[in-house]
Amino acid sequence: MTDSDYALVIGDKNYSSWSLRPWLLMRQFSIPFQEINIDIYQPGARNRILEHSPSGLVPALKSGDLVIWDTLAVIEFLAERHPGLPIWPEEPDTRALARCVAAEMHSGFADLRSEMPMDFLHLKPVANISDAVARNIRRIVGIWRSCRSRAGAQPYLFGAFCAADAMYAPVASRLRTYGVDLSAHGDDGTAATYCETALSGPAIAEWAEGARRQIAERGRTY
């Protein structure tokens, strides 16, 4: 099995926040893969996903006969398959913290996720934010500030880009889309700067271009 035997099954680039995470990670670490894109808002989408992924959800990574159908499991699988790549930080304590914040994202922030769904390309500033979402945002700002305080010169959460950054990229996108003023949620500028970092670079630009192309081809937004 070679790396290029990977196929990543993903949903609409403008909307599928879980899909963005492993896609971005694989691009950032130059892990080759074939992309299988499913229009998850079309009738019959669930059956099309089920052809690839037993959970009926995207993303899923296919590697030969093996299917890994959960974002964090995909990241861990890739980290084990590519031990030479710094998918997690090398220093053990830092690695434990990176896993902590990634896991907190994976299992948490339900209010932010449901009230501010990812809409990668668009800006839809909101005047009022619910208390529940505000609590999520304050915690995210706290996480980002704490990670950045030990990160050194490089601009990502733990310095160089790692899996934790892939997990939070869709959060940065949501904060941009809904025009969230992070200074009202405990930010001293660190989180706002990190947001810009998280949404810059060639891999993110490629994702945005893909989202634009899909919207043009499918002739609709949601």
Ligand SMILES: N[C@@H](CCC(=O)N[C@@H](CS)C(=O)NCC(=O)O)C(=O)O
């Ligand atoms: N816990 C899963 C979440 C996956 C998920 O919720 N994916 C959404 C798209 S972002 C999905 O497949 N939705 C299609 C549906 O619900 O039918 C993971 O970590 O990968």
